[in-house]
Amino acid sequence: MQRSLWSITWPIFIDTALRTLFAFLSYWMVSRVSDHAAAILAITNSCILIGFTLAENLAQTSAILVAQHLGTRSMKGISSTYAASIFISFVFGLVASAVFLCFSEQFFSLFSQETEVLVQGSRYLRIMGSGFVVYSVSYSIIYILNSNAYTKYTLINSLLINGVGLALGLLIVRGNHESSAVVLDLLAKSNLFVRLLGFVFLSIVSFVVLDNFKRAEVIWIDVKESLSKMAHLGTSNAFEVLSFQLFHVVLLRIISVTGIHSVAARSYVMSITGIFEIPSLAIARGNQILLGHAIGAAEFDRARAQLRQALVSSTALSLVGLGLGLAFQVELLGVFSEMPQTVAVGLQIFEVALAISFFKGIGTNVTAALKAAGDVKFCVRLTTLSMWCLAIPGVFLAVEYFHLDLRTAWLILAADELFRLFVILRRWRDGGWQRINLVSRLEHSQGEIAESPSRA
Template identity: 25%
Template sequence: MFTRKQLVNLILPLAGEQLLAVTIGLSDTMMVANVGEAAVSGTSIIDAINVLLIQIFSALATGGAVVAAQYIGRGDKESGCTAAKQLLYAITFLAAMVMALCLAFRTQIIYLVYGDLDAEVMKNAQIYFFFTSLSYPFLAIYNAGAALFRAMGNSKISMMVSLIDNVVHIGTNAVLIFVCGFGAMGAGIGTLFARILAAIAMLILICRPVNTIYVDHPFRFCFLPDMVFRILHIGVPNGLENGMFQIGKLIVQRVVTTFGTSAIAANAVAGSISSVANIPGNACSLALITIVGQCLGAGDYDQAQYYTKRLMRTAYISMGTMNIMLLIASKAVVGVYSLDPVASATAIQILQLFAFCSATIWIPSFFLPNALRAAGDVRFTMLTSTISMWVFRIGFCFILTQVFHLGVQGVWGAMYIDWSVRMIVFTIRYRSGKWKTKKVI
């Protein structure tokens, strides 16, 4: 169903988009790091909360993408367009509700997640949280449009919009942080402004009738419960999975805050840099939803298996290359962040072990679940991911940090144990073939 050229045209823009998305986090962290450790610590702990919400929006968008991809594979354009419009409504409504809650209770949320923080860290966190909360509905609209374009196999659109987003974001940040001296507030305003522009651009593009599927007259409201249920049937378990996963990470982040400002800064920098190494795997994983979804929509299970193996092989080769580069360049890259010697040394140690684990056990842990999701096997992935997170990552986090006193290194070690469990369970599930019995449309 897909030529080599089609696969390349799908995966490369996805990798570019992932790189651009990571660039926002890297640029924010590097720019704010020059203001001081309190500022970079405050923004990093809010970014952890933001990632939780972003993952929920992305999960709902993925639900719509799976449904749309299967309709495309079946050749049912009308139902695909209907699914696109209902996805846009559902995800925007959810994001607006989340925005309202975060604006009203942002101080309480920070205390609930992190407890008492240093006064300067708390001040920066509250400011940054306010402006990023305002961006949630716009981020949701962008995610919905990007997911739909990926379902069509057209990932260039989302990459180009992301490029514009990044240029605006970095430029605005540079002016507000370095020229105006706004610090964390500048980073928050830059994020908000860039996401507004990205949402407007994506909405205009997804409404064009020349697309394989498109949103027809988005401001003529039409609610179709049956179609929304199909989307939520995939999106809600996926959202719960991602939400519980990120809540677990927030709990782990709270453990990190007990180790002091240097540990928070080292963890933030290592997290930003390490995300670059996972870009090829994330790109192949996102492409898999489109490819497997269309194959299963056409009823071709053999091609679904073939492309899963083919893209998994590509992910191993590309991520192996990226992590070798990370291993070699870790000291030089960490040096850009102007951390104190203790934080810098800790970040380098984290990245060196991460490079090995990312190249070996990350792929089956996070690549194979997308093949299962594209087939509609979402409840299994939700239960497995949730149990593994709470039992192994959080459980071993406390064991390694409180019993063996490994500090922030123990937090990352617990993550690798979690990955190993996921790798084993998802590999067994995929090979069992039970995902072939699931129905989406």
């Protein structure tokens, strides 16, 4: 597949921008009610994002396999991977829904014993969790479409769900400006509705444009083989994602000791810096598709050149975002809150948070490249070791034991991010990922070679 990085990435860029912008506006809309409501949303999202990220991770695992199957043009492998991806996403969605419905109150009790927080937050979490099957399967379809270079359709889906979701959110906030309970309740229901709308659209598109998506000759034994292959990559990858999200839950728990203003300020700063991370995330996602094809075809020099191009583009755009953030930090925080205490806490950590975003942008691209080659276990070990042996102990000691300000805690997080960046750059340069040879290990069936499907 000879496609330019830009042709693959621009729809992903807009899709990522819309998702990040919607998250930004969600906090902004709720902050119009109160900082307290925004803090409830932050706590809820720290839990629901665990499920979202695990579901997306499962979908990414299948996309890696599909991309490498496309590189070798194994149509049997493509079809069975589609079926396995949908199946495992459906099962995961059912399990996640049950967990969110049964344990929402227990989760919120870790952060606050206030009745208002427990009631409003747990209800929001139950509504969101009830539709998790839809979210999970939708992610699977999105990554299947992306791995086939049908990124324009996933962009249309993003425009649909984020556009409708934003319109509904604005109507909800304007009509219930004084009631945080009603706002949170209606926002959760509107989110569930737009996700269902997107699922219907994605399902129709997949059956229309993907011939292998509807192949009746795929049998259960082929699906089981693909499930085992996904488990080889997915188990380690899922552990990394779960560890990462639990890391943020624990971090939020540590920060919550310093007060509700700190929780709200952290959420606002992360929403702002998330916007500046959009180019790097989009380039990493698009480049992973191209790298998967190149590595599957054993064209390692092309893979190296592809990553270099991605890093140059990502770094340049990240520097632009860094400059804008430094120039307008007070104004950006003022969009969310007029409370002096909340803004003051946000300004403490804003500059360091921008630096973390810059390091993360480079690291995300290199990590995506290693995962495209199947070097997942190394990435998992590095992330787990760094977060739980460096970042969390350091932040805990700084905040709980030495009672230092949040800026010190964020400097520790920056050191953690920089350490990981240094290690993964060395890993890519050493070339160990070339010896993994994922396609050969997956034992492609012979006689299944055909031309790749045409692109939209």
